[in-house]
Amino acid sequence: xxxxxxxxxxxxxxxxxxxxxxxxxxxxxxxxxxxxxxxxxxxxxxxxxxxxxxxxxxxxxxxxxxxxxxxxxxxxxxxxxxxxxxxxxxxxxxxxxxxxxxxxxxxxxxxxxxxxxxxxxxxxxxxxxxxxxxxxxxxxxxxxxxxxxxxxxxxxxxxxxxxxxxxxxxxxxxxxxxxxxxxxxxxxxxxxxxxxxxxxxxxxxxxxxxxxxxxxxxxxxxxxxxxxxxxxxxxxxxxxxxxxxxxxxxxxxxxxxxxxxxxxxxxxxxxxxxxxxxxxxxxxxxxxxxxxxxxxxxxxxxxxxxxxxxxxxxxxxxxxxxxxxxxxxxxxxxxxxxxxxxxxxxxxxxxxxxxxxxxxxxxxxxxxxxxxxxxxxxxxxxxxxxxxxxxxxxxxxxxxxxxxxxxxxxxxxxxxxxxxxxxxxxxxxxxxxxxxxxxxxxxxxxxxxxxxxxxxxxxxxxxxxxxxxxxxxxxxxxxxxxxxxxxxxxxxxxxxxxxxxxxxxxxxxxxxxxxx
Amino acid sequence: xxxxxxxxxxxxxxxxxxxxxxxxxxxxxxxxxxxxxxxxxxxxxxxxxxxxxxxxxxxxxxxxxxxxxxxxxxxxxxxxxxxxxxxxxxxxxxxxxxxxxxxxxxxxxxxxxxxxxxxxxxxxxxxxxxxxxxxxxxxxxxxxxxxxxxxxxxxxxxxxxxxxxxxxxxxxxxxxxxxxxxxxxxxxxxxxxxxxxxxxxxxxxxxxxxxxxxxxxxxxxxxxxxxxxxxxxxxxxxxxxxxxxxxxxxxxxxxxxxxxxxxxxxxxxxxxxxxxxxxxxxxxxxxxxxxxxxxxxxxxxxxxxxxxxxxxxxxxxxxx
Numbered sequence: 001x002x003x004x005x006x007x008x009x010x011x012x013x014x015x016x017x018x019x020x021x022x023x024x025x026x027x028x029x030x031x032x033x034x035x036x037x038x039x040x041x042x043x044x045x046x047x048x049x050x051x052x053x054x055x056x057x058x059x060x061x062x063x064x065x066x067x068x069x070x071x072x073x074x075x076x077x078x079x080x081x082x083x084x085x086x087x088x089x090x091x092x093x094x095x096x097x098x099x100x101x102x103x104x105x106x107x108x109x110x111x112x113x114x115x116x117x118x119x120x121x122x123x124x125x126x127x128x129x130x131x132x133x134x135x136x137x138x139x140x141x142x143x144x145x146x147x148x149x150x151x152x153x154x155x156x157x158x159x160x161x162x163x164x165x166x167x168x169x170x171x172x173x174x175x176x177x178x179x180x181x182x183x184x185x186x187x188x189x190x191x192x193x194x195x196x197x198x199x200x201x202x203x204x205x206x207x208x209x210x211x212x213x214x215x216x217x218x219x220x221x222x223x224x225x226x227x228x229x230x231x232x233x234x235x236x237x238x239x240x241x242x243x244x245x246x247x248x249x250x251x252x253x254x255x256x257x258x259x260x261x262x263x264x265x266x267x268x269x270x271x272x273x274x275x276x277x278x279x280x281x282x283x284x285x286x287x288x289x290x291x292x293x294x295x296x297x298x299x300x301x302x303x304x305x306x307x308x309x310x311x312x313x314x315x316x317x318x319x320x321x322x323x324x325x326x327x328x329x330x331x332x333x334x335x336x337x338x339x340x341x342x343x344x345x346x347x348x349x350x351x352x353x354x355x356x357x358x359x360x361x362x363x364x365x366x367x368x369x370x371x372x373x374x375x376x377x378x379x380x381x382x383x384x385x386x387x388x389x390x391x392x393x394x395x396x397x398x399x400x401x402x403x404x405x406x407x408x409x410x411x412x413x414x415x416x417x418x419x420x421x422x423x424x425x426x427x428x429x430x431x432x433x434x435x436x437x438x439x440x441x442x443x444x445x446x447x448x449x450x451x452x453x454x455x456x457x458x459x460x461x462x463x464x465x466x467x468x469x470x471x472x473x474x475x476x477x478x479x480x481x482x483x484x485x486x487x488x489x490x491x492x493x494x495x496x497x498x499x500x501x502x503x504x505x506x507x508x509x510x511x512x513x514x515x516x
Numbered sequence: 517x518x519x520x521x522x523x524x525x526x527x528x529x530x531x532x533x534x535x536x537x538x539x540x541x542x543x544x545x546x547x548x549x550x551x552x553x554x555x556x557x558x559x560x561x562x563x564x565x566x567x568x569x570x571x572x573x574x575x576x577x578x579x580x581x582x583x584x585x586x587x588x589x590x591x592x593x594x595x596x597x598x599x600x601x602x603x604x605x606x607x608x609x610x611x612x613x614x615x616x617x618x619x620x621x622x623x624x625x626x627x628x629x630x631x632x633x634x635x636x637x638x639x640x641x642x643x644x645x646x647x648x649x650x651x652x653x654x655x656x657x658x659x660x661x662x663x664x665x666x667x668x669x670x671x672x673x674x675x676x677x678x679x680x681x682x683x684x685x686x687x688x689x690x691x692x693x694x695x696x697x698x699x700x701x702x703x704x705x706x707x708x709x710x711x712x713x714x715x716x717x718x719x720x721x722x723x724x725x726x727x728x729x730x731x732x733x734x735x736x737x738x739x740x741x742x743x744x745x746x747x748x749x750x751x752x753x754x755x756x757x758x759x760x761x762x763x764x765x766x767x768x769x770x771x772x773x774x775x776x777x778x779x780x781x782x783x784x785x786x787x788x789x790x791x792x793x794x795x796x797x798x799x800x801x802x803x804x805x806x807x808x809x810x811x812x813x814x815x816x817x818x819x820x821x822x823x824x825x826x827x828x829x830x831x832x833x834x835x836x
Binding site: 019105108109123124127128129215217223275276277279280462463465466469470472473476477480482494497498499 | 549576597600601602603665669670671672686688690691692693778779780782783786794795799800802
């Protein structure tokens, strides 16, 4: 019996040991890191190694949330591989801006393979997360420098003349006020030219409810867009820094007339002319309302309308948004959106920086290459209508096979050169070709062309985020009426407590040294 | 022969060590069974504690372990930045208030529901109620935020349509400070109440049925039985759950707030985690984020210790 018991005990012992070993191995397997792919292809010949360039396409081109048919994507990739022997591998971001940023931060911190991505160089350069591309440009990026003018590079260059990425934005008029011209015609109203005329037009639209059943949204907006669309009507330089009488450079909040701007926005909000939930809507919600034929006017980033106009027209062919160029007591209402520090950045850990620059060089060597990235394979997915002027049409405009993952040549230096007659995208193309660089439509910032060193700002004002938070929070309260406008001076005083005066001192110092 | 106290102590220690070793040898299979769990906690909970030094350094996430080990020490710089923030007291206040409201309303809700469920005699009906009450737990917070945005919308949202039937103006629940915290608490209760009943129902089933019978004989009704038998029977579980809740009091529901808030309600909704998310994570200021996280952990530890002491003083069970 003792022998039987000990045999049974031994059997249990073996089972427990096996179970423990299995559990430990599973645990270790679960903890093992992902296999990062190598940069060689699997071609059995192994004589030709095609470098892979890992691109996180957080340019905003993929906000629709769909991805391409894999076969279609491969066919477009093949064009690039055949021409320059470089294979782009696209990492698709989440659709929302916050999610996309979070994923990028995770990719960067986890050491995943990543060569190029879009971002603000001032966020990454001080942390040595990106490399300057002066050498890369002269070695492998000659077409990039040929295609993109020095103006564009301004925002990506530091005071030591180091270029930190391929630029995306030049100064633009990117915040037009779009109004439904067809609804204005129905109501016998001409396109408004002044803030007062806009005021009357919006009130008439609200009263008549053209969308029906009380579903008309008179004006969709968000805080940043209201600033860029309308502040110019009330302040000398629009939504921009300015030089005050004491010689200091101050933000727009301190400008004479800024309170009047907020007062007008508050009036519009109180009368229901700006939709009540404007400051809580996400981009996707705004776009949905536009596509549903409910919105009379928008004070938003231009592409909310231009990119969705075609889809709106599929169901509502009569819908026609046009731009209202407005003026106010202080002149043009719109403010020119300055060149930003956002561009295509080259990761410091990239193993294929030269291949990445070769890829971007390809996009900039010919407008046709940009069109391939945007629309697909030539003569299969699109063909020229006017080759000389790079006007093309899609073979199948309603196809959703290609979602734009390889649309990497983004930037007005390319976007303004090509256009499509495709009904879905024609509004967007025409805006890029004809309107977006017409800076005379808006007011230029006082410190146009000056790029402030934000690292120095963050050192001088460690809680700089508190200032921007207060500006957003309190101005929304003024507009919605939660805080009375009589407390505007108290608001400026609160800003000082948050470090506003230190911020002013720092940018004044930088402005003086940069304009010597 | 006299034995010195030192010898006694040494002998006792040797004896204790021998006892521990003998115990380990005797129950080696059980220790082997818990070994994977132990390794898991060691690797994922204890070793990462080393990363706390990030709070006292200025590191770049890009440089990885190397920067953590060799990066420059900055002492309490990040803590000072946090404490000197203009919004420090506001966000601390918001965090504590939202947590307190959830504790006052959200914590008792599953207890009350469990007590009510315990009174259901029809088994099928009870199962239906349990299933329906558990379901919201499985809905992602992002989906819940989308549902709430639609239901509470001033443009045809269900709740505002009902309000409109009474002749009142639509209320912008998600954009007005006086309603926002209420939305957080109510949606939190809806989402968690069902799942929270599980542990209390399990505790209730452990109460001796004889006590109920005796109480019935003594003439106690259902309410008195609940008051004098059921509640005291699960008091120890309530006390343990309350202490554990204290450990998370500074969390206040980051994901829930992040998906629902906007600048219009920052003054009542911006909590420590959302502030750190915007100022720290988005700007890749990981040292700053770690410093704030460490601050939260220290406060949580102090609260858990105090709650445990208080629970024991009140005659209830503590966690240790």
